Amino acid sequence: MAGPHPSTTDSRHTPRGRIDKRNAILEAAFAVFARDGYAKASVDAIADAAGVAKPTVYNHFGGKEGLFRQAVSTTAERATARSLAVVHGLGSDVDDLAHALREVGYRLLLCYTSEEAWALRRLLHAEISRFPDVFDTVRGSGPDQFSEALADRLARLALAGRLRLEDPVRAAEQFVALLTGPVEGRSALGTRPVSDQELRDTVAAAVETFTRAFAVPRGRLGDGPSSGQEAAL
Amino acid sequence: MAGPHPSTTDSRHTPRGRIDKRNAILEAAFAVFARDGYAKASVDAIADAAGVAKPTVYNHFGGKEGLFRQAVSTTAERATARSLAVVHGLGSDVDDLAHALREVGYRLLLCYTSEEAWALRRLLHAEISRFPDVFDTVRGSGPDQFSEALADRLARLALAGRLRLEDPVRAAEQFVALLTGPVEGRSALGTRPVSDQELRDTVAAAVETFTRAFAVPRGRLGDGPSSGQEAAL
Amino acid sequence: MAGPHPSTTDSRHTPRGRIDKRNAILEAAFAVFARDGYAKASVDAIADAAGVAKPTVYNHFGGKEGLFRQAVSTTAERATARSLAVVHGLGSDVDDLAHALREVGYRLLLCYTSEEAWALRRLLHAEISRFPDVFDTVRGSGPDQFSEALADRLARLALAGRLRLEDPVRAAEQFVALLTGPVEGRSALGTRPVSDQELRDTVAAAVETFTRAFAVPRGRLGDGPSSGQEAAL
Amino acid sequence: MAGPHPSTTDSRHTPRGRIDKRNAILEAAFAVFARDGYAKASVDAIADAAGVAKPTVYNHFGGKEGLFRQAVSTTAERATARSLAVVHGLGSDVDDLAHALREVGYRLLLCYTSEEAWALRRLLHAEISRFPDVFDTVRGSGPDQFSEALADRLARLALAGRLRLEDPVRAAEQFVALLTGPVEGRSALGTRPVSDQELRDTVAAAVETFTRAFAVPRGRLGDGPSSGQEAAL
DNA sequence: CATGAATGAGTATTCATTCAT
DNA sequence: CATGAATGAATACTCATTCAT
Numbered sequence: 013m014a015g016p017h018p019s020t021t022d023s024r025h026t027p028r029g030r031i032d033k034r035n036a037i038l039e040a041a042f043a044v045f046a047r048d049g050y051a052k053a054s055v056d057a058i059a060d061a062a063g064v065a066k067p068t069v070y071n072h073f074g075g076k077e078g079l080f081r082q083a084v085s086t087t088a089e090r091a092t093a094r095s096l097a098v099v100h101g102l103g104s105d106v107d108d109l110a111h112a113l114r115e116v117g118y119r120l121l122l123c124y125t126s127e128e129a130w131a132l133r134r135l136l137h138a139e140i141s142r143f144p145d146v147f148d149t150v151r152g153s154g155p156d157q158f159s160e161a162l163a164d165r166l167a168r169l170a171l172a173g174r175l176r177l178e179d180p181v182r183a184a185e186q187f188v189a190l191l192t193g194p195v196e197g198r199s200a201l202g203t204r205p206v207s208d209q210e211l212r213d214t215v216a217a218a219v220e221t222f223t224r225a226f227a228v229p230r231g232r233l234g235d236g237p238s239s240g241q242e243a244a245l
Numbered sequence: 246m247a248g249p250h251p252s253t254t255d256s257r258h259t260p261r262g263r264i265d266k267r268n269a270i271l272e273a274a275f276a277v278f279a280r281d282g283y284a285k286a287s288v289d290a291i292a293d294a295a296g297v298a299k300p301t302v303y304n305h306f307g308g309k310e311g312l313f314r315q316a317v318s319t320t321a322e323r324a325t326a327r328s329l330a331v332v333h334g335l336g337s338d339v340d341d342l343a344h345a346l347r348e349v350g351y352r353l354l355l356c357y358t359s360e361e362a363w364a365l366r367r368l369l370h371a372e373i374s375r376f377p378d379v380f381d382t383v384r385g386s387g388p389d390q391f392s393e394a395l396a397d398r399l400a401r402l403a404l405a406g407r408l409r410l411e412d413p414v415r416a417a418e419q420f421v422a423l424l425t426g427p428v429e430g431r432s433a434l435g436t437r438p439v440s441d442q443e444l445r446d447t448v449a450a451a452v453e454t455f456t457r458a459f460a461v462p463r464g465r466l467g468d469g470p471s472s473g474q475e476a477a478l
Numbered sequence: 479m480a481g482p483h484p485s486t487t488d489s490r491h492t493p494r495g496r497i498d499k500r501n502a503i504l505e506a507a508f509a510v511f512a513r514d515g516y517a518k519a520s521v522d523a524i525a526d527a528a529g530v531a532k533p534t535v536y537n538h539f540g541g542k543e544g545l546f547r548q549a550v551s552t553t554a555e556r557a558t559a560r561s562l563a564v565v566h567g568l569g570s571d572v573d574d575l576a577h578a579l580r581e582v583g584y585r586l587l588l589c590y591t592s593e594e595a596w597a598l599r600r601l602l603h604a605e606i607s608r609f610p611d612v613f614d615t616v617r618g619s620g621p622d623q624f625s626e627a628l629a630d631r632l633a634r635l636a637l638a639g640r641l642r643l644e645d646p647v648r649a650a651e652q653f654v655a656l657l658t659g660p661v662e663g664r665s666a667l668g669t670r671p672v673s674d675q676e677l678r679d680t681v682a683a684a685v686e687t688f689t690r691a692f693a694v695p696r697g698r699l700g701d702g703p704s705s706g707q708e709a710a711l
Numbered sequence: 712m713a714g715p716h717p718s719t720t721d722s723r724h725t726p727r728g729r730i731d732k733r734n735a736i737l738e739a740a741f742a743v744f745a746r747d748g749y750a751k752a753s754v755d756a757i758a759d760a761a762g763v764a765k766p767t768v769y770n771h772f773g774g775k776e777g778l779f780r781q782a783v784s785t786t787a788e789r790a791t792a793r794s795l796a797v798v799h800g801l802g803s804d805v806d807d808l809a810h811a812l813r814e815v816g817y818r819l820l821l822c823y824t825s826e827e828a829w830a831l832r833r834l835l836h837a838e839i840s841r842f843p844d845v846f847d848t849v850r851g852s853g854p855d856q857f858s859e860a861l862a863d864r865l866a867r868l869a870l871a872g873r874l875r876l877e878d879p880v881r882a883a884e885q886f887v888a889l890l891t892g893p894v895e896g897r898s899a900l901g902t903r904p905v906s907d908q909e910l911r912d913t914v915a916a917a918v919e920t921f922t923r924a925f926a927v928p929r930g931r932l933g934d935g936p937s938s939g940q941e942a943a944l
Numbered sequence: 945c946a947t948g949a950a951t952g953a954g955t956a957t958t959c960a961t962t963c964a965t
Numbered sequence: 966c967a968t969g970a971a972t973g974a975a976t977a978c979t980c981a982t983t984c985a986t
Contacts, residue, residue, distance in 0.1 A: 189426025
């Protein structure tokens with residue numbers, strides 16, 4: 013007998029079909045918004061790209077604004093998850109600290125320079141005045157979590173005696189700034205390719221500066237070699 | 246008594262009037278573009294804001310695109326000039342290096358966080374895919390000059406024995422990144438006010454990290470406070 | 479009692495309604511184009527005249543150009559059909575050849591001098607440089623078919639021994655030229671009325687000249703070929 | 712002594728300069744109107760083509776309408792003069808009538824198919840509803856004169872016993888119709904080239920038909936009027 | 945619910961025409 | 966008189982949104 017659950021290929025009137033369509037719309041919407049910007053993107057183009065009729069978009073998301081919010085939020089969450097995973101990979105019991113930071117830094121930079129991430133940032137910059145709430149949403153679910161997580165890891169490294177820092181949040185900000193700042197200009201906000209070597213160089217330089225400023229040297233003796241720095245504070 | 250010759254404020258049909266009108270259009274255009282973005286900004290609104298008729302805009306700039314290019318370029322040049330002036334104020338014979346860097350950093354951050362600068366960056370981010378050439382123009386006449394100038398100053402400080410750095414360009418990038426990176430998120434891309442104290446704190450933290458990483462300690466005696474850092478190299 | 483099913487005059491949102499709207503647009507478009515010329519005709523005016531909204535015009539025809547092509551082609555086809563029907567009414571077994579030619583000629587001239595036909599020709603003349611393809615389309619589906627059909631009939635009359643001619647196509651051209659040429663100037667390209675008598679006179683004169691040049695005289699006896707014509711004068 | 716009449720090269724403030732400019736404007740105007748049609752032609756383009764400033768056009772002709780009237784009238788007069796000269800070349804004492812008619816017909820057809828003449832007719836057709844008076848002016852000073860002149864010549868030929876016709880005006884109309892009618896379609900209203908051979912063939916066919924219908928045969932004997940025509944085939 | 949069709953509002957651009965010089 | 970500059974009016978085209986099916 014015919015199973016009561018519809019086949020996955022028959023998308024008509026099935027919850028699965030609805031979800032598929034919803035996701036297709038969201039994906040198409042982000043692509044079109046990223047390509048054309050909010051104002052120039054047309055709901056027609058999005059509906060076409062998603063393979064649905066225009067009113068379907070309205071049924072699902074209420075209108076262009078709602079669609080934008082959802083599309084950006086969804087993409088931002090995905091991006092945040094990736095970055096968080098990288099940060100969580102940074103333990104406090106590493107052997108070679110600089111090496112570990114380079115590893116994490118490189119992976120973070122890969123996230124940061126992904127096509128999707130650039131598009132996301134360009135969209136946020138472009139539409140922040142029209143959609144301040146979207147920025148807040150993304151920020152709250154994204155960079156803030158991320159920043160906190162990174163600050164946590166740095167704090168643990170400080171507790172483990174590997175870093176000497178007062179304000180882990182500030183240090184996290186600076187670590188990220190050292191990583192990403194130089195790339196922003198060189199890649200023309202993501203519109204021009206940056207070689208992997210350039211990425212690695214940037215990471216190396218960032219970690220070099222960061223460790224010079226914050227790392228506790230590991231002498232054979234356990235005594236604090238850089239006590240002078242503490243005095244400098 | 247008022248002379249019979251038209252006062253300079255009577256701008257009708259004088260060459261001066263033409264220039265005045267051109268500048269008024271450019272100013273209004275940047276304001277409207279910054280507020281609404283390129284696509285949503287209407288030439289009507291710009292003409293109204295500038296107090297001229299719409300065709301006058303077309304006579305002067307050929308169309309919306311040309312107007313955008315000119316408005317952004319002009320504003321960018323102004324902004325660049327300000328930043329350059331600040332950098333040029335950084336001498337190599339300073340007494341208190343950290344203090345000097347804080348001074349320069351603070352002034353740079355003021356430039357960076359001016360309303361105009363935020364608007365400029367938001368516009369560039371938003372429209373870089375539609376106007377890649379504008380980004381190049383602005384970049385060439387702006388940040389690149391600025392970066393070079395800052396790198397020059399840092400190189401001189403290195404020659405003067407005050408900084409220990411291999412790649413002045415990289416160091417300049419990092420200095421700027423440490424200054425501006427943390428502010429970007431805190432001010433929500435310039436849409437929310439940042440207290441002067443927060444600015445100063447950011448500058449202090451940036452300079453602290455920078456000097457820790459790059460400054461040569463200055464003791465009369467050889468007992469540098471941060472001799473540990475030298476060891477760390 | 480009124481049936482619950484919508485009457486055929488209720489054209490809203492029914493396929494019939496769509497076709498009605500399409501036809502209304504075409505009709506209005508031709509009228510406006512004919513009145514104002516392509517450049518001065520406004521899509522607004524056409525939409526108004528058709529009783530639809532402007533975007534509906536764009537949905538159906540893509541733009542002003544497409545609308546022009548369709549409107550002209552459609553009208554031309556209608557006009558051609560009328561002329562063809564007249565030509566097909568010219569048999570080769572007529573008793574009184576001159577009478578038959580006058581009959582056909584008069585009917586053709588009625589077609590030629592209809593308001594619609596004048597408007598069509600004026601439009602084609604006016605816009606042939608902007609729409610050479612429209613001229614070709616109309617020509618191919620119109621005058622060429624028409625000319626061929628007339629040439630066919632004349633050829634049959636020649637075979638039937640009623641006409642003496644070498645080149646039926648040329649003869650058809652000349653027959654049409656004799657009919658229409660004199661009317662063109664007298665009616666000021668259709669902008670001034672021509673009396674029915676003037677039409678009939680023109681037809682008579684055209685047929686007179688044509689038969690003098692091409693008709694085989696029909697004496698009871700096989701004698702002198704054109705003596706009858708002289709008598710007719 | 713310096714001559715009181717300004718040199719022809721100094722066009723400033725001289726009557727000659729004014730006239731030169733006026734003619735330059737008229738020429739440019741006709742060219743642009745012919746190319747773009749009245750509505751699409753821009754005064755700017757005309758002024759540019761004439762090498763003058765826009766207000767100069769207004770000073771000379773009052774506006775676009777006046778300019779159109781003058782440009783078309785002037786060109787039409789030139790064209791009429793040419794055709795009239797051809798007609799005046801048709802004497803009544805010709806030896807070979809058919810030959811003479813072919814000669815005149817060919818020259819008339821050359822006038823008719825000149826680029827300028829096509830442009831003129833296209834313009835008149837296009838704008839007759841907007842400028843009925845222009846049509847009248849042109850018609851009065853052009854085709855009417857021309858038609859009268861041709862009718863005169865035919866009448867003289869009739870008086871000289873060479874043609875047998877009742878209504879010379881009608882005959883003139885028909886002669887022109889036989890000449891020009893077939894060319895109109897073949898050349899796509901002048902937008903496609905017609906070979907000289909085709910022109911000559913058309914002339915020959917027109918004259919053949921015309922003489923068959925109207926020429927008085929010139930046998931040594933007074934025998935059958937059109938027998939010679941049959942021999943001519 | 946998904947859809948084809950229709951619409952009202954809005955935008956960039958062009959152009960004939962007019963000043964003040 | 967000829968000109969550079971400015972303008973008011975008009976136009977083709979687009980798009981977010983909504984019905985009726």
